[in-house]
Amino acid sequence: MHANERRVPALGALIAPFERRSEPGAWNRFAAVNDEFVAIHMDDDAGRQAGFPSAFGMGNLQLAYLHAAVRQWMRDGDQLTAVTCRYRRPSLKNTQVVARGLVTGVTTAERETTIELEIWTEDEMGTRLSDGVARVRRRR
Amino acid sequence: MREACGRAFAGSESPPISAADIRRWAIAVYHPETPPPQFWDEEYAAASVHGGIVAPEEFNPFAWTAALDHRASREGPRSAFVEQGLGIAAPVCEHDLFGGVEIEYTGERMRPGDVIQSRSRLRRYWEREGSLGLMLFTETEVRWTRASDLIKVQRNVMIRY
Numbered sequence: 001m002h003a004n005e006r007r008v009p010a011l012g013a014l015i016a017p018f019e020r021r022s023e024p025g026a027w028n029r030f031a032a033v034n035d036e037f038v039a040i041h042m043d044d045d046a047g048r049q050a051g052f053p054s055a056f057g058m059g060n061l062q063l064a065y066l067h068a069a070v071r072q073w074m075r076d077g078d079q080l081t082a083v084t085c086r087y088r089r090p091s092l093k094n095t096q097v098v099a100r101g102l103v104t105g106v107t108t109a110e111r112e113t114t115i116e117l118e119i120w121t122e123d124e125m126g127t128r129l130s131d132g133v134a135r136v137r138r139r140r
Numbered sequence: 141m142r143e144a145c146g147r148a149f150a151g152s153e154s155p156p157i158s159a160a161d162i163r164r165w166a167i168a169v170y171h172p173e174t175p176p177p178q179f180w181d182e183e184y185a186a187a188s189v190h191g192g193i194v195a196p197e198e199f200n201p202f203a204w205t206a207a208l209d210h211r212a213s214r215e216g217p218r219s220a221f222v223e224q225g226l227g228i229a230a231p232v233c234e235h236d237l238f239g240g241v242e243i244e245y246t247g248e249r250m251r252p253g254d255v256i257q258s259r260s261r262l263r264r265y266w267e268r269e270g271s272l273g274l275m276l277f278t279e280t281e282v283r284w285t286r287a288s289d290l291i292k293v294q295r296n297v298m299i300r301y
Contacts, residue, residue, distance in 0.1 A: 020171075025171075026168075026171060029167070029168040029171055030168045030169070032164075032168065033161075033164050033165045033168045033200075033203065034165075034168075034200055034203045035203040035204050036203075040235075049234075049235075050235045050237075051235070051271075051272045058238075059237075059238035059241075060198075060200075060238065061169070063198060063241060064169040064196070064198050065169070067169075067196060067197055067198045068169055068170065068196075071176070071196070071197075072176075076188070076189050077189050079245075079247045080197050080245055081244065081245050081246075081247070082242075082243060082244050082245065083197075083198075083241075083242075083243045083245075084240070084241065084242040084243070085240055085241050086239070086240035086297075087237070087238060087239060087240055090237075130240075132240075137247075
């Protein structure tokens with residue numbers, strides 16, 4: 001196989017998942033670095049008052065998990081150029097958050113390849129919590 | 141409120157980013173596993189393509205700066221920061237959620253010692269009926285720079301109801 005072929009992923013390829021437990025210990029660690037001590041992420045009553053069954057994890061933490069999933073798939077020298085994320089459902093207490101990605105586009109130019117991925121988070125039942133797109137620049 | 145669309149509502153400068161700030165962020169995101177060494181191992185990072193420790197792309201150097209600003213100069217709910225910055229009345233809503241985000245990264249990475257500037261403006265408001273009632277959507281745009289280097293442009297959607 002030619003070296004450049006190894007650097008171009010196949011359409012439809014899945015990236016390795018990045019999976020974490022959605023629970024107060026994880027939320028507290030993230031709140032501590034992002035100053036996100038917001039009641040809906042700390043207090044079940046506040047979560048219920050907001051219309052959900054319990055307190056729930058931060059959208060910013062799901063966004064960080066999506067970044068982590070793409071980063072662990074990226075190669076040395078790759079550059080993350082864009083990430084979008086739309087939140088569908090909150091990550092409820094004591095569930096799993098699984099960040100996933102799928103290669104949906106590959107555009108090859110003379111010096112670089114642009115790879116587009118559909119990215120999303122889901123719970124352990126496969127219910128989507130968020131979805132979006134990531135774009136990665138890979139030099140040839 | 142719609143007349144305020146396009147106007148700047150906030151600007152800030154971060155304190156210098158420390159290696160400990162980056163390490164703690166990475167630990168929080170990767171817990172319970174050890175984060176990748178480019179975020180905390182000086183020797184490893186020096187030999188990497190980055191030539192030194194870099195922050196994860198999503199790292200926020202403004203977190204506690206914003207908290208200090210909020211406590212020092214603002215009253216009312218945290219979700220009213222846009223209208224407070226614009227000097228207009230905030231909508232009366234009990235709850236707020238983070239609706240989504242679009243980020244464009246330039247490739248400039250945040251590193252220890254960097255001081256980051258942030259400028260935010262209101263892009264638009266719109267309303268939509270949702271499962272929890274009538275909801276107000278607010279889209280803002282924030283640009284982060286290090287001196288003249290643009291690091292990222294991020295558009296955020298906040299949902300209030």
